[in-house]
Amino acid sequence: xxxxxxxxxxxxxxxxxxxxxxxxxxxxxxxxxxxxxxxxxxxxxxxxxxxxxxxxxxxxxxxxxxxxxxxxxxxxxxxxxxxxxxxxxxxxxxxxxxxxxxxxxxxxxxxxxxxxxxxxxxxxxxxxxxxxxxxxxxxxxxxxxxxxxxxx
Amino acid sequence: xxxxxxxxxxxxxxxxxxxxxxxxxxxxxxxxxxxxxxxxxxxxxxxxxxxxxxxxxxxxxxxxxxxxxxxxxxxxxxxxxxxxxxxxxxxxxxxxxxxxxxxxxxxxxxxxxxxxxxxxxxxxxxxxxxxxxxxxxxxxxxxxxxxxxxxx
Numbered sequence: 001x002x003x004x005x006x007x008x009x010x011x012x013x014x015x016x017x018x019x020x021x022x023x024x025x026x027x028x029x030x031x032x033x034x035x036x037x038x039x040x041x042x043x044x045x046x047x048x049x050x051x052x053x054x055x056x057x058x059x060x061x062x063x064x065x066x067x068x069x070x071x072x073x074x075x076x077x078x079x080x081x082x083x084x085x086x087x088x089x090x091x092x093x094x095x096x097x098x099x100x101x102x103x104x105x106x107x108x109x110x111x112x113x114x115x116x117x118x119x120x121x122x123x124x125x126x127x128x129x130x131x132x133x134x135x136x137x138x139x140x141x142x143x144x145x146x147x148x149x150x151x152x
Numbered sequence: 153x154x155x156x157x158x159x160x161x162x163x164x165x166x167x168x169x170x171x172x173x174x175x176x177x178x179x180x181x182x183x184x185x186x187x188x189x190x191x192x193x194x195x196x197x198x199x200x201x202x203x204x205x206x207x208x209x210x211x212x213x214x215x216x217x218x219x220x221x222x223x224x225x226x227x228x229x230x231x232x233x234x235x236x237x238x239x240x241x242x243x244x245x246x247x248x249x250x251x252x253x254x255x256x257x258x259x260x261x262x263x264x265x266x267x268x269x270x271x272x273x274x275x276x277x278x279x280x281x282x283x284x285x286x287x288x289x290x291x292x293x294x295x296x297x298x299x300x301x302x303x304x
Contacts, residue, residue: 029206054181055196097283131249
């Protein structure tokens with residue numbers, strides 16, 4: 001298959017609230033009150049974990065089918081730790097992003113531990129979000145000043 | 153500030169549909185029909201871009217305030233390309249995740265180009281999701297077989 005391009009765009013509704021559109025879907029991102037938001041949606045780093053969970057679920061099912069594992073359901077728990085000092089401009093050596101992400105996959109199935117070990121290795125190696133978290137991703141940025149409707 | 157832990161958990165409702173919970177928020181992740189899903193929500197890699205946009209928005213406003221930029225609004229457009237071959241188990245050398253992410257930030261303000269150049273550099277360097285995409289993040293994985301309600 002050739003490359004596929006995904007796109008998302010949106011606009012802020014307050015300093016912390018951003019409404020993104022992906023195809024016909026609306027995604028509301030905000031921060032809790034104690035992080036300066038209006039708490040109308042999950043925050044960016046919670047969406048990052050959710051994105052990862054959704055991706056592991058898709059791959060979990062594709063790989064289970066290939067490996068003959070009858071996956072009745074899949075629960076996933078994720079946790080990540082970060083130090084917000086850099087976000088708020090305080091002097092720190094800590095990176096701003098997650099310093100570690102911990103995953104727990106709970107497949108409902110009768111497969112052996114060995115089979116599940118093979119399964120999870122294959123799931124991780126083929127999961128796009130796992131790849132983008134584990135390995136560096138090139139990012140290109142453009143800034144284009146928006147002169148606003150009032151200037152037209 | 154000391155470290156903060158964020159967590160998300162959830163369960164699949166079909167092979168491609170996953171319902172995640174972040175605090176009191178529900179996040180529905182699915183795939184479009186042509187990627188094997190039921191198209192009831194954005195897909196994982198769309199959520200990844202949305203997470204990034206929301207994070208850039210928060211930092212965009214924090215940094216603008218620090219730098220004396222009156223940011224009236226912020227629009228963000230993101231695109232990412234990936235090759236789905238590895239996801240579907242086809243032989244390929246391509247990584248499974250985004251090979252490149254392109255960002256366009258459209259700040260509504262009167263700041264000079266030089267000021268916006270300084271602004272965007274600072275935003276990127278302090279954005280958690282930017283950090284997790286640009287740099288490697290340690291991930292630990294546990295698999296715990298779920299014996300299911302029917303086995304209790």
